[in-house]
Structures are given as C-alpha cells and as structure tokens.
Amino acid sequence: MLKVGILGGGQLGRMLLQTAANYPVETHVLENDDECPAAHLCRYFIKGNIRDYETVYHFGKGLDAVTIEIENVNLEALERLEAEGVKVFPKPSVLRIIKNKVRQKEYYLEHGIPTAEFAIITNKNEIGQLPHLLPAVQKLAEGGYDGRGVQVIDNLSDSHLFFDEHSVLEKKIKIKKEIAQIVAVDQLGKTALYPPVEMMFNKDLNQLDFQLCPADIPQQVLWKVEAIALTVVRNFNSPGLFAVELFVDENNEVFVNETAPRVHNSGHHTIEAHYSSQFDMLWRIILGYPLGNTKYLFPSIMVNIIGGEGHSGKAKYIGLNEVLKIDNAFVHIYGKAETRPGRKMGHVTIISNEKQDLIHKANKIRQTINVVS
Amino acid sequence: MLKVGILGGGQLGRMLLQTAANYPVETHVLENDDECPAAHLCRYFIKGNIRDYETVYHFGKGLDAVTIEIENVNLEALERLEAEGVKVFPKPSVLRIIKNKVRQKEYYLEHGIPTAEFAIITNKNEIGQLPHLLPAVQKLAEGGYDGRGVQVIDNLSDSHLFFDEHSVLEKKIKIKKEIAQIVAVDQLGKTALYPPVEMMFNKDLNQLDFQLCPADIPQQVLWKVEAIALTVVRNFNSPGLFAVELFVDENNEVFVNETAPRVHNSGHHTIEAHYSSQFDMLWRIILGYPLGNTKYLFPSIMVNIIGGEGHSGKAKYIGLNEVLKIDNAFVHIYGKAETRPGRKMGHVTIISNEKQDLIHKANKIRQTINVVS
Structure with missing residues (x-):
C-alpha cells in the first residue's frame, strides 16, 4: 500500500481524504492545527508547520509520494525529497514558478500564453x-x-x-467572463480536461456568488480556453491536477489569470456532478491508476458557504435544515470549529438539467444559509 | 456538535464516516481491531468488544446518539443507554426482535406480514x-x-x-426474484423509500452476482414490496435505516425474508446513483435533519469485490487498473489488510441508462478483478 502525504489540512485535504478511503492508500497529513478539517480522516496526522524545511523534509522522508492542498509550503524541502526519490505532485519546479507572481507571469510570456x-x-x-x-x-x-x-x-x-x-x-482586462479549467496530468503525461466552469459574481458586492458548470461560452471560446489551459499545463512537465483561471474579454479573447497546481475550489462540484471528481482524479494520478472520466452527469452550480460578516467564534449554521430540504442539493460542511467573516466554511452543489433551476436554487441557498457565532 | 458513536468498524462504518465528513458531527467508533476499515476516519476510535456489556455502555455513555453497523452487539448495554437518554438508532427493542430469528418470524406473523x-x-x-x-x-x-x-x-x-x-x-419458497427495499424513518416517524433493488444470482455458483437498481418488477409487485416493507418498518416504531429483504414467488406473491435495521450491502449503489445515499440518509436521521431524496440519478448495478478462493493473507487487487478504465464505474476498496475466501473486500457501482450496458460492464468487472494474497 503506497504511503502518501498531504501538506495542509484544510477542506481540500478533507475532501481528498474522503475520497482516499475508496482506494488502498496509507494517508499522512501535516498541519499545524490538530483540529483542522483533515486531522481525523487520515491514517497518520503530524502536527507541524508546512513552511518549515526540517518539518516538511521529515514528514515526507519515507513516504512514496507527497502532494499539497496549498501552495505556501516549504519548497526546498520538497526539492530535496524529490531528489531523494519521493514523488511530488506537482513537481517542485512547478511550485517554484507559481509561488512567485513575477515568475508565473514570465512563464506565460515564455510559452506564448496570452495573459494581461x-x-x-x-x-x-x-x-x-x-x-x-x-x-x-x-x-x-x-x-x-x-x-x-x-x-x-x-x-x-x-x-x-x-x-x-x-x-x-x-x-486590467475588461472581463466578460471568468472561467476555470481543471486539467489532470498523469505520470505518463496523459491529460484529461474537465468541462470549464464559469464564475458568477454578485456585481454589487464584487463577491463570487456561484460557479456554473459547464460554462456558458461559445464553442470557439471553449476551444481557446482548452488550448490555452493545456499549453499552460503541458509546459510544466509535471503530473498533477491543475486549475487554470482565465478571463474572457468583450472581444472573446482569452487570457490566463493564474494557475493553481492542486485541487481547487472551482472543482468542488465534480464530487457529485461528474463521474470522477477532482479528488478522485488526483488519487488516480498519485497511485498510478488510469485517469478518470471527466464528463458530467448533470450540469451543476456550486455555492460556497462563507462565514458571515461580524461573526467570529464557534460556528453555527443557520438555515441548514432548509437547505437540506432541497431535493437536488448536496451539502458539505468542512468541520471548522471557528467561523470568521469571509472564511470558507462549506459548500453546496446543486445538479439539474435546467439552468434556471440551478440559478434559482443557488440564490435560495445563498439567502437561506448563514454562518454565525 | 452532536457526538455520535458507531458500534462496529467494518466497511459500513467506513462509508458512514466518509459521509459524516459532510456534516458537523463528532464521530466515535468502537471495534476490537484497531486496523479495521473505520479505525482512521473517525474523531475518536475506541478499541473494544461490541458484544461486551461494560465496554458498550462506557462507549455510549456521554454520547448523544449511538448507531450500529452490525446487529451482533450488546443489547442490554444499548437498553441501559437508551433509558439514560442516549438516542439509539435503531431502538434496542428493534434489535431484540431482529437478533433472534424466531422472534423475528413471530413479529411478521403478529403484524400480518407475509412470510414463508x-x-x-x-x-x-x-x-x-x-x-x-x-x-x-x-x-x-x-x-x-x-x-x-x-x-x-x-x-x-x-x-x-x-x-x-x-x-x-x-x-422453501419457489423464488422468482430476490428484492431488497431500503426504508428510512426519521425521528418524527416520517418515512422515505428507495427504489427496490434486485439481486441477480449466478445460478451455477449459487452466488450473488450483482444488485440491479431499480428492480425489474411489474408495478403491482412494486406496490406489494413497498407496502410490505413499510408495514415491517412502521411497526418497529423506531427511527433508523432499514433494509427489508423479500422474495417474489412464481405467482408474484411477495414474502419478507428478513430485515436488517441498519445500512446494508444492498444500498451501496446509492452512494453514486442516488441523490441521498443510504449513509447520507442515516446521518440525516441521527442529526435530526430532513430526510434526503431517495430518487436515482441513473439506474445502477453493484458488484461486490470478494476475496478469491484459496487466498488468505495480505490482500492484492488483480485487475484493478482495468476496472478503473471503465468510464461509468465507481470503485470502493474497503482497506482491509487481509483477504480471505468470500470476504467482502470492496465493491464497484456502475451507472447507466442502458440495462444491457450495466449487465455487460458488471460481467466484465467480475471477470477482471480478483483479490489474492
């Protein structure tokens, strides 16, 4: 059974571990907070700082593979682990590009990838x-x-x-749409693309409201999105799961905004709405299995559950019962003990063949659920 | 956050815990084997004998609720816990009926429920x-x-x-079909029925091959199945999740075989094929949330992955890669270190609108995967 470590113990780690239980894998998590969302769903939890060289090195030494759920980790330790034969998803060379916004922009330029x-x-x-x-x-x-x-x-x-x-x-680009494109790359370099998602913003609050999948974009824009995202990811020469965020402007030109080399908020809907979720897909990549099926079962919308303004402290979920009555909604609460304004506390995915049903339910959920202290 | 204990740490406990991570709940597991499938997915694991009075009593004391993943638990301890205010799912009175096959038969007779x-x-x-x-x-x-x-x-x-x-x-009844009907009962007595599943046997080996959902039965048989299962469950006067196993004979008469008062092998397909899985549903019942949606997204077949004949020891999964290539299959490996002949080591669910595709893939999976030591 392969031993796989995750750096970071937030909700992405939690959902990775929920899925890991479908496969023969020994899971390890490193995180400073031993009441973090991922602390009690892994075989071995190690309390420690993911930004500390010695801590990360000793965590990874002896494991078969290491992955991340956050970019802000000790890169030098990952480089040493990789040199000593531990597989790292993504490769540290990718993290080195992405962690520095200047380097990331230069990377897009070097590879002819359109960016602002x-x-x-x-x-x-x-x-x-x-x-x-x-x-x-x-x-x-x-x-x-x-x-x-x-x-x-x-x-x-x-x-x-x-x-x-x-x-x-x-x-600043005159943005018509914001898109996220998740790309999976296996250990042999084979790729699989999920249908891109579209961010739907509340214009008044300048706040992400929902993520719609598939994005409502013309075929030509879809081709550009896919081609650009593939170019971004292929030049990394690294296995892993990547979320490429893109802008579409008023002329339907497509620009890369930035890339996350890991499971990502924009892929949460894949848990219920797709054959192979982004979490399932990353395990397939790490464990050397065939890539999963990225197709959707149903179109979907994902709504983040965010800590309410003015509330810090022990979390209470107002309206949860009402949301759980919605026939085609799937609720995920991340198990964070404390809420803070704007903190991601959970999400809800709605699936339906009717876009209007998706938007109607998403609005209802936003109006219904409230995280308070 | 409610504190909920599970007696037993097998695959049913494991899948309960995978789903528990969607809700605010503090999970506890009692089981003798600290490398059991559920040991590392709960907040607190307690090593102990689920059949021992003192062990079960002390495990449950201080919890808000206790449930089971196996019937063979200490009933007297559960009765004392219930008397002292711990909610037990199902009620110990139900377990008392079901644990004894004579008492179970008498129960069916008392309530006019057709049985052999x-x-x-x-x-x-x-x-x-x-x-x-x-x-x-x-x-x-x-x-x-x-x-x-x-x-x-x-x-x-x-x-x-x-x-x-x-x-x-x-x-012995001349069985035409074997059916399982899962019924959910919430704390207010409200019920929800899943579509019944049909067991498909290999006639040569007298071995359960697949479970098909929904069962291929005429409308009148469906009505009988539902009415009989509801009668079985309603007279328990207990919240919980129940799997009623029934026979359909050559005259389309329906008879109860037996009832499991817990999540059950016949409901595994609900994880991917239904809105609310049997595991999700039990958490909703225990946590006092509204009942979930029992409808299916797609028809499905479930194939158990069974330890191969002649193999006892550390488990290896032959053919897993091939199965993971199947576009509409979902694999669950239970994380049992040791295989034994006939031991349930995992399952695969296939979803499709085409029954022939389901059966074809299920046969392929049975021929492909093999658990050896």
Whole structure:
C-alpha cells in the first residue's frame, strides 16, 4: 500500500481524504492545527508547520509520494525529497514558478500564453512611468494569498497605497467572463480536461456568488480556453491536477489569470456532478491508476458557504435544515470549529438539467444559509 | 456538535464516516481491531468488544446518539443507554426482535406480514413431524451470521446434519426474484423509500452476482414490496435505516425474508446513483435533519469485490487498473489488510441508462478483478 502525504489540512485535504478511503492508500497529513478539517480522516496526522524545511523534509522522508492542498509550503524541502526519490505532485519546479507572481507571469510570456499586459516593478515610483497600464492590478511577487497582496490601481492619485515592493503591474482586462479549467496530468503525461466552469459574481458586492458548470461560452471560446489551459499545463512537465483561471474579454479573447497546481475550489462540484471528481482524479494520478472520466452527469452550480460578516467564534449554521430540504442539493460542511467573516466554511452543489433551476436554487441557498457565532 | 458513536468498524462504518465528513458531527467508533476499515476516519476510535456489556455502555455513555453497523452487539448495554437518554438508532427493542430469528418470524406473523410458512422447533426430532414444510430452510434462533447457522433441508435423510437447537424451520419458497427495499424513518416517524433493488444470482455458483437498481418488477409487485416493507418498518416504531429483504414467488406473491435495521450491502449503489445515499440518509436521521431524496440519478448495478478462493493473507487487487478504465464505474476498496475466501473486500457501482450496458460492464468487472494474497 503506497504511503502518501498531504501538506495542509484544510477542506481540500478533507475532501481528498474522503475520497482516499475508496482506494488502498496509507494517508499522512501535516498541519499545524490538530483540529483542522483533515486531522481525523487520515491514517497518520503530524502536527507541524508546512513552511518549515526540517518539518516538511521529515514528514515526507519515507513516504512514496507527497502532494499539497496549498501552495505556501516549504519548497526546498520538497526539492530535496524529490531528489531523494519521493514523488511530488506537482513537481517542485512547478511550485517554484507559481509561488512567485513575477515568475508565473514570465512563464506565460515564455510559452506564448496570452495573459494581461504587464510590467515587473521593484518599487512604487515605477508605476508613474507606466500610465498605459492603468487601470491596473498590482500583485506582490511573493507572500500574497487569498486576496491579500493584490490591489487595483485606477489612477496615480492614491500612490501612498501602492505596494513598494517587487511586484507585477498588470493592465486590467475588461472581463466578460471568468472561467476555470481543471486539467489532470498523469505520470505518463496523459491529460484529461474537465468541462470549464464559469464564475458568477454578485456585481454589487464584487463577491463570487456561484460557479456554473459547464460554462456558458461559445464553442470557439471553449476551444481557446482548452488550448490555452493545456499549453499552460503541458509546459510544466509535471503530473498533477491543475486549475487554470482565465478571463474572457468583450472581444472573446482569452487570457490566463493564474494557475493553481492542486485541487481547487472551482472543482468542488465534480464530487457529485461528474463521474470522477477532482479528488478522485488526483488519487488516480498519485497511485498510478488510469485517469478518470471527466464528463458530467448533470450540469451543476456550486455555492460556497462563507462565514458571515461580524461573526467570529464557534460556528453555527443557520438555515441548514432548509437547505437540506432541497431535493437536488448536496451539502458539505468542512468541520471548522471557528467561523470568521469571509472564511470558507462549506459548500453546496446543486445538479439539474435546467439552468434556471440551478440559478434559482443557488440564490435560495445563498439567502437561506448563514454562518454565525 | 452532536457526538455520535458507531458500534462496529467494518466497511459500513467506513462509508458512514466518509459521509459524516459532510456534516458537523463528532464521530466515535468502537471495534476490537484497531486496523479495521473505520479505525482512521473517525474523531475518536475506541478499541473494544461490541458484544461486551461494560465496554458498550462506557462507549455510549456521554454520547448523544449511538448507531450500529452490525446487529451482533450488546443489547442490554444499548437498553441501559437508551433509558439514560442516549438516542439509539435503531431502538434496542428493534434489535431484540431482529437478533433472534424466531422472534423475528413471530413479529411478521403478529403484524400480518407475509412470510414463508414456518414452525418453531427446539430439537431436530421435531423436523420429522413437519414433512409438509419440506424442502425447508432451518435457521438457528441466535448466533447465525453471514450464512452460518442457516441450512437447507431437502428431505429427512440427512437428519444427522440438522441443527439440534432452538430454530426456525421455514418452508422453501419457489423464488422468482430476490428484492431488497431500503426504508428510512426519521425521528418524527416520517418515512422515505428507495427504489427496490434486485439481486441477480449466478445460478451455477449459487452466488450473488450483482444488485440491479431499480428492480425489474411489474408495478403491482412494486406496490406489494413497498407496502410490505413499510408495514415491517412502521411497526418497529423506531427511527433508523432499514433494509427489508423479500422474495417474489412464481405467482408474484411477495414474502419478507428478513430485515436488517441498519445500512446494508444492498444500498451501496446509492452512494453514486442516488441523490441521498443510504449513509447520507442515516446521518440525516441521527442529526435530526430532513430526510434526503431517495430518487436515482441513473439506474445502477453493484458488484461486490470478494476475496478469491484459496487466498488468505495480505490482500492484492488483480485487475484493478482495468476496472478503473471503465468510464461509468465507481470503485470502493474497503482497506482491509487481509483477504480471505468470500470476504467482502470492496465493491464497484456502475451507472447507466442502458440495462444491457450495466449487465455487460458488471460481467466484465467480475471477470477482471480478483483479490489474492
């Protein structure tokens, strides 16, 4: 039985472990918090810092393979483990590209992958010399995570707010649609694509409302999305599961935004709506099994369950009973003891052949469920 | 967060725990073997004998609820726990009826539930006075499990083999079909029925080959199956999940064979083929949520993966890669370290709108996969 370690113990780890129980595999998890969502669903839980070299090295040493559920892990330890024969999904060389936003942009450029026009800057004074990129998005090269380290610059008047560090200044695209394309790559380099999903935003709150699968895009846009995502992933030369986030502009041009080299929020619907879920697929890749079937059984919408504003502390789920009455909805609560505003506490997937039914139920769920303390 | 205990740590416990991770619940498992399939998927694992009074009592004391994945548990401890306010699914009064095959038969008789004609005997000499029941099935009142304690008596010539104990002598029915009907009962007594499944036997080997869902039976037989199963379950006056096994004879008459008051082998296909699986449904019942949707997404067949004849020891799965190539198959390996002839080591569910595709794939899987040591 192969021994496989996961760096990180959040909800992605939790769902990986729910699926791991379908296969002969010995699971190990490394995470600082021994009440994290993945702590009690694995064979061996090791409490420790996934960013610490010695901790990650000793965790991985003796395992057959290691994967991640978050990018922010100790890369040097993974490189040493790989050199010593532990399989790492994705390869550390991919993480090195993706962890640094400057390096990631350069990678897209090197491989002719369309991405928003940008400049690399080292201090905020350079922004004044790049008026043609405004309005722009400024992204710190390192250390940004979950919305931090990213800001919009509309004009030069708020210059005291600009990041004064190594960063990417990226021209804002007039986005018509945001798409995520999940690509699986097995150990022989064989690939499989899921149908892309479409992010549906609440325009007033600038908040992700739902993810619709399959994305409602014309055939030509689908081809571009698939071709671009494949180009991104193939040049990594690494097995693993990858979520490529893309923008479609008003001219139906497609640009890569960024790539996550792991299971991803945009693939949660695959648990119930597809033959092989993204979690099932990653186990198939790691364990050397054939790739799974990426087709959907039904179109779906996924709604995140988010910690309510103004509530921090022990989580309570208001409206859960009402949501559980919905005939075609599947509820996932991640088992986080504490809620915080904006924290991902769970998700609901709805499946239906009727798009209007999906959107109607998704709206109902958003209005019904509330995580409070 | 409710604290819920499971007595038994086999594959049913494992699949219960895979699903429990979708809900806010603190899980506890009691089982003698700390490498059992459910040992590493729960919050608290307690090593101990589920048939021992003190062990079961101390396991359950302090929990909000207890359920079972096997009937052969200490009943007196559950009765005391129930008296002290722990919710037990199913109620111990149901287990008392079901654990004893004589009592179970009497229960069917008391409630006018059709079941094969029978006599209760206390020694083997009585069989000679009951020629009208032959050919018959003799079932020990207590202690039978998984095929043990049950035998067919065709005539009186093999009398030295008859059980000389308290047992049921049941006239053999000319079976056209074997059906299982799963019924869910919530804490308010509300019920939900899954579509019944049909057991498909290999006539040569007298071995269960597949389970087909929905069963291929005429509407009138379906109505009888549902009505009889509901009568069986309603008179238990207990919340829980119940699998009622029934025979359909050549005249389309329907008879109850026996009832399992728990999640059951005949409901495995519900994981992928139905909105709410039997495991999801039991959690909904225990946690006081609304009952789930029992409808199927697709017709399905379930194939058990059984330990091969002549193989005892560390399990190896021959042909697993081939099975994982099948586009519409879902594989579950139970994580049992050791295989034995006939041991349930896993299962595969196939979903399809085409019955012939289901049967074709099921045959292919049976021919392909082999558990050896």
